[in-house]
Amino acid sequence: MLSIKNLTASINGTPVLKGIDLQINAGEVHAIMGPNGSGKSTLGKVLAGHPSYEVTGGEVLFEGQNLFDLEPDARARAGIFMGFQHPIEVPGVSNASFLRLAYNKKAEADGRDELDPLEFDDFIHEKIKLVAMREEFLDRSLNEGFSGGEKKRNEILQMAVLEPKLAILDELDSGLDIDALRVLGDAVNRLQRADRALLIITHFPRILETIQPQFVHVLSGGRILKSAGKELALELEERGYDWVLEEAAAGGAR
Amino acid sequence: MSSTLNVVTSQEYKYGFVTDIEADSVAPGLSEDVIRFISAKKGEPDWLLEFRLKAYRHWLTMTEPEWAKVDYPRPDFQKIVYYSAPRAKAPKYASMDEVDPELKRTFEKLGVPINEQAALAGVAVDVVFDSVSVTTTYKEKLAGVGIIFCSFSEAVKEHPELIKKYLGSVVPAADNFYAALNSAVFTDGSFVFIPKGVACPMDLSTYFRINNKESGQFERTLIVAEEGASVSYLEGCTAPQFDTNQLHAAVVELVALDNASIKYSTVQNWYAGDKNGVGGIFNFVTKRGLCKGKASHISWTQVETGSAITWKYPSCILLGDDSVGEFYSVALTNHKQQADTGTKMVHIGRNTKSTIISKGISAGDSSNSYRGLVKVQPKAEGARNFSQCDSMLIGQTSSASTFPYIEVQNRSAKVEHEATTSKIGEEQLFYFQQRGIPAEEAISMIINGFCKDVFRELPMEFAVEATKLLSLKLEGSVG
């Protein structure tokens, strides 16, 4: 589904990604882990097309198509969803109308019928149960005055609404308490399907107890230093990141 | 960095065509003779000619206001045509059939219904072309409930006592430079009179069009709502695209007696000049409402998107006890446009209340200023004001300013003012795009969210129109 080859990217002229290779297939759950400043959030933003980052080299194919040919919104309609670490607030635009617009844009692109406000109302009321969101949040302005946890809940709600092929979840666990984390983790698990892939970006292994990845990659200094199965996450939890960095340094000098 | 937020060009101005209409015009220039000519042409009574001449003589002693944050070449008042009317057999068309077909086509192109059959259900329209009223719809139906809705010239002839009583009673002829000029040379406009106890059964609307290249537009609107009467009035404006500037100096006076209510909505889309600031309308307008009676209510709503220069402060004089004044404004500037707009709320009566909601959006190289005065006079026991003035910047070369003047001389007053400035950020746009919404639609959605508090004050059709207009104006503001 997603094939990343020797991807390099920089922000304001400073290289952040220094050659990333990664292959993600449908049905897979990948976790990108790494210390702060390792470049893992950058990877998510570059895939989604954030304008602050400049792709300086490499190639990313999404279902065979060159991702960098697409504007961010076209990528989203093609099926890439990014759950933001810090979702932004938009005063005056109601959450429900935003969700409906996004849904209809996707439906239009997929050649499905758009939903009118009444139909969408029924549709969304089903969806909010999944993330245990209170109805009043639909009528409030998009993310405005939401707590950290409510914003994350809203991100997963959007994922449920947009039904992406690839969902990139950036630091889903930041700002969440244990209970909320479990609710959202379960929701993500229920949303996972054979034709969908997940890329979980996280600093802490905790979330991976709920959303279990088949593949864990450690990213540091803009490169993937180590890739392994889910047991790597447990090892990182016990031992921290330093040993991976040391191991890479020792075996390194590629 | 700013690949997505890069101001390129805006939508071509869609009302920029010129209509080839034979017009009766006077030679450019202003003098007592020109004023006498206008007055004679319109068959005015002597007192009105005197009103004009007095205003003109005072105007000669005045200088153009310099305090607004706008910068433009001073108009040469001797180069302006002060009278230009579509030539017709009769001074006023007796029926639709008599209207010049070219003129009819013009208004069809503008989407203005001047044919009653095709008209928007429930909106009566007065059409003013280069300051001359060409037609008014639904007149008879309105007359049935005692409402007068006609051109200003017609009102001078048919209802001189009302005009004499109210003309200049809210905006005195010598009020300011442009009001004085208007008082001297106004050619036409609309007059509305809602008698005691009548709620106007439909929205009234005037559509203004400047067509002549050298002409100025100096219309005059007077709306009087008697005790317990109410009316909603809409105003729309466009002008063709010329590479010279045209002057628009209108005066609007509203009078609300006891328990009367007047709601005045404007969507202003005069030609704004091109993206290099060549051409466009100088919009210097004096609008003021007098809440004369107890518990009277005047509400201004404006969506200002056009004009090269806007200088406009629709105001309320809250004289009657318990009267209410409101001002809801969206002002959008792009390219080289400059707007200095806001309101004055003068609290004189007891327990008077006012609300000001102003949303300024600056894009391109434009300059957008809010200027407002809230004045609480010593006897205005219990006066209340709330003001919220927000600015949004799109692009790095525009500017936004807020100049609120607050003068309070009564301790029981409560005045609150808040202002914020923010921008449409790349992060906001990116978030929308990430959810599959294209940048242009994202901007339009964010802007409409930003302006929601004002749009919901507009009548339905106007709100839809205004929303579309803002999107059009900003089209191309992101690349």
Place this chain on the structure above:
Amino acid sequence: MSTATASGLAQHDLLGTLLATPRPPEWADLRAAAEARLAGQGLPAAHSEDWKYTDLKALQQIAFGPAPQAKVDVSALLLPEMVGTRQVFVNGHHAPHTSCTSAVPAGVRFLPLSTASEACHALGTVGPDSASPFEDLNSARFQDGAVILVPKNLKVALPLHLLFITKAEGPVAVFPRLMVVLERGAELELVEEHHGEGTYLTAPVVEVRIAEGAILRHERVQRDDAAAFHLGTLKAEVAKGGQYHSRTLSFGARLSRQQPWVRLAEGAEASLDGLALLEGSQVADTHSFMFHAEPHGTSHQLHKCIVDGQARAIFNGQVLVAPRAQGTDAKQQSRNLLLSESARVDTKPQLEIYADDVKCSHGATVGALDPEELFYLQSRGLNADDARNLLTYGFAADVLTHVPVASLRRALRQLVMARTQAVSLGDLS
């Protein structure tokens, strides 16, 4: 004052009279430039936008002469934290016998202008040439003043105390002058007080230059005589990452005007807080200018006025964000409390923004005490007067909370309690 209008006192040529006094020999260029500007512009016209609400007529009805040297007893004004770090100026002249600088740390220069050679090249260099004619008047005729210079990375532990005292037998004009320079990484707390007796005009000028990463906390107390005129100018330039925090507390003078001007370089921080407590027919005007010239500056302004009697408070606060000052964060609040029938407030907060990536807000409120709050206090057993006084005191004391010098904070609180009739309520601090 009523006699003045009734008898139609003659207008004096204020500038002419004052400029007729001999020009002191030092700083000739500075003085000449100021005089040239005064000759060109004169005093502000009554209808000029900048002086729209502040009438200078009363000032022009008095013939002010030069202020002679005088002796005063400052014992009541001493503050325990600063007994050894004070400079006193009386009628614009340095008063060496009442000053004491024994505790000023080595390296810090805290001197009268007349003895400080460093000041020569620095004076008159901060900010725009002239913010007001009264600044020019000061430049043209100041006798002496203070210079403070804190060297690189020195964090001065003790606050410095500056007392400007005016003692007028007949109407006199004094021109206090102050120059504060903080070198890179220096830190200082400064208390500047103005006191006086009699009818006089004081037109102080303060210049502040803060180098990279330096921090100045500046407390300013104006307790001039009720018959005095205080027309002050303050100009501060804050370099990259520097901080300037000032608080101006105005209690005295029949007419006072404060004109602070602050320029922020990249990442600099400034706060300009103010409190004016007015009664009788006092007029207090604050015209501030916060200039965000470079990116990522932060400014904060809280200006409060409590207006009683026929007094009048004026606030005009301008925030200017230059095109390159992206990332600016500016907040401004003007809060006004009207206590009497004839009190009056004119406030005009202004934002002028030329950069798009900014967070700027301002707010203004004018009104009486909140009936809900009064009711709440009454429901807890306070009588109506006590409830009113307590709320009024609280409104003012809010500004004093962060005054760093404990004895000064106490003294100011007591002053505020006395002025808000809150003394009977016991210790409120």
